[in-house]
Amino acid sequence: MNTSENSKFPKVVIIGGGFGGLEVAKQLADEPVDILMLDKHNYHTFQPLLYQVATGSLEAESIAFSLRKNFAGQKNFRFRIAEVLTIDTANNKVITNVGDVSYDYLVIATGSTTNFFGNKDIERFAMPMKSIPEALNLRYLVLQNLEEASLKATKEEREPFLTFVLVGAGPTGVELAGALAELRNHILDRDYPELEKEHMKVYLVDFLPKVLGPFSDEGSEAARHFLTEMGVEVMLGVKVESYDGEEIKFEGGKTIKTKNVIWSAGVQGVVPAGIDKDKIERGNRISVDTINRVKGLENIFAIGDVAAMITDETPKGHPGVAQVAIQQGKLAGKNIAHLVKGEPTEPFKYNDKGSLATIGRNKAIADLGKIKFQGFFAWLIWMFVHLISLLGFRNKVVVFVNWISNYIANNGGSRLIIRRFKREELPKKDLQTAKVD
């Protein structure tokens, strides 16, 4: 690969421009290294707001930011759109679809993807939502099914198009359930005079006995209350057995006819080929030491969702959230600089700043350590935190304008079908191949 570099500085290759990868590159801005970032896409995705892209409240461009533009001023930074085919750890090389690239230090920041737990039918027919293209597919499917419903003559024919089943009651499932309930409550009969909002159903299903599993019981209970109030049917302690595109079956025999199953019931690390199986922990994550170095490899780091730092204090590793990726990315950057300069490294210590989730207009949950509150003030905090975390001034302003205008009009979003979603056009997935998403 032509990387226009013949410098004498150690070469740091970062795979993935998510929360973790970004921080590594930023941290190394003034260090004597050459950075090359590889990503399948030319943009960073602000995943916490993906569900608003799915429901059409925000445009994709507002929650994504060009990686080249972000680092335009950083002299030691280069970027390539590339898919990693394998890592040749013996020769310190990354093999990609656009050529090979050698490294002195490698950072694997490939994140996670949807886990269907091996159920091929569910993988085929349910919609995941972990990337912008997936969120757009989901948006188009929802809108197409509303259009389809409006063509049908009877309630029975419309039902499967107007029924939404969200599997997985983590933040993604909860936020999406809330957004779909708002679509029904405030928008459906305005935009679709031929449909009745009572006929649209939103189900939120989880195997666990509570929504927002990792939250406090107080926060979880409040979320369930908000959802029920908005008309979401919350089904807890329920396991999905199968889905064939027409009907979802649950253990115990209950079934629901639906064309819309959205799957956010689990994630798994995206591990590039070339990393030995004996280094892989539960959830397809790479086992790392306390400075995020891949066990047994001196110059390869793994951070964020794809890393499992198993210690006595964290027997299951850290949660798969942005804060972990950001903090691990920062520290990995620092530690690489230490290693380059022959200085001692610092171990990782997670600073848990708490959790936020929004359910809808004026309704959010804040679990900030011992301080827990729900409702309007939590919702303001949620908006503020997400706005300041977004990359780019323009994106902050545009998202703010969208939120204000959606709040006032209560008729949020543009709801355009720019490209029809066709299931048969989906790329065939091959989880054996490393994908940087």
Add this chain to the structure above:
Amino acid sequence: MNTSENSKFPKVVIIGGGFGGLEVAKQLADEPVDILMLDKHNYHTFQPLLYQVATGSLEAESIAFSLRKNFAGQKNFRFRIAEVLTIDTANNKVITNVGDVSYDYLVIATGSTTNFFGNKDIERFAMPMKSIPEALNLRYLVLQNLEEASLKATKEEREPFLTFVLVGAGPTGVELAGALAELRNHILDRDYPELEKEHMKVYLVDFLPKVLGPFSDEGSEAARHFLTEMGVEVMLGVKVESYDGEEIKFEGGKTIKTKNVIWSAGVQGVVPAGIDKDKIERGNRISVDTINRVKGLENIFAIGDVAAMITDETPKGHPGVAQVAIQQGKLAGKNIAHLVKGEPTEPFKYNDKGSLATIGRNKAIADLGKIKFQGFFAWLIWMFVHLISLLGFRNKVVVFVNWISNYIANNGGSRLIIRRFKREELPKKDLQTAKVD
């Protein structure tokens, strides 16, 4: 088709939600009719700003507006996403891919599409830009080719990826040439440190001896001057012979190696099947009388780009611009109301408000009747007119924020490749089938 209507009011079917179709529906808001609008897409496209979507300065959602949302308050309005297969004029029926629909009055507002003048190779390899999906394809192609160039080792290898040939020097070609020149002058070496801006070339080609053909000589000359100043090579009086995806050939033997040919050299009306050939004029437009009624058909109107109102004063019909469509749409709506109520109709008279075109930052051309001016003030007028014409308050604000932020940063746009453009995935075009775009 289920249209949920059993009313006794005359039924007005409008094919196409462009500038013309919108006005017909608006005009009939309080009249005793039932309106059904059909469009292939669920949104209206503000075509004058398509080129900014192509260059990544604006997101698609900002120049599009949901047709359902736009008419959400209008009680006599219904909408369906539908492709018109044919019009059965004998039985007053429109046959679509989602069922048949009968009409008392029909308005054909299907607009125009790119005219490749029968050159199949050019149609296959050159990029058109008449719809949002086409503008996005063009955006992705441009960005992918900059990425591709950055992988190449030599200037020669990079050249075809960095060469842009725009065929057709009407407003679209001129505005796109200006925007690409700005991409080169202000963004290229910031975002792509491996590329040199001197190696990127932008050519604007036309068969005519002037740019902006329908403008005044003064405006045309100023546009040519602006373009040249920005580094665009303007080639006038030059005819394209062929393009095979690698090399464009001109009459006389000159060739240019390029992966990027953008074709805006002509348009043709999109005529639904079922309209007799003897009613079709030059440019594939439907011959209409002075109230925009299709010649020989009492209850079918054609308006805007797809209509040719040939009179002594307008021997070639009206120009294919938004203003004509808007004014004809308004009058067609009024005249349908007159016909329904048994009142006399009013003939169409075009009120030419003048022409505007922008070339770039602080550079635009205004030909407003006898008043002609160019430069900064024309550019302000251009922005103001486009902002107030955009549908939706949110869109106005978002576009304004984008323009301001692009102006200040001089590093406009998000430039994301959300979905890779792959030529082999383009739908096979069949110009015989009516397409509402």
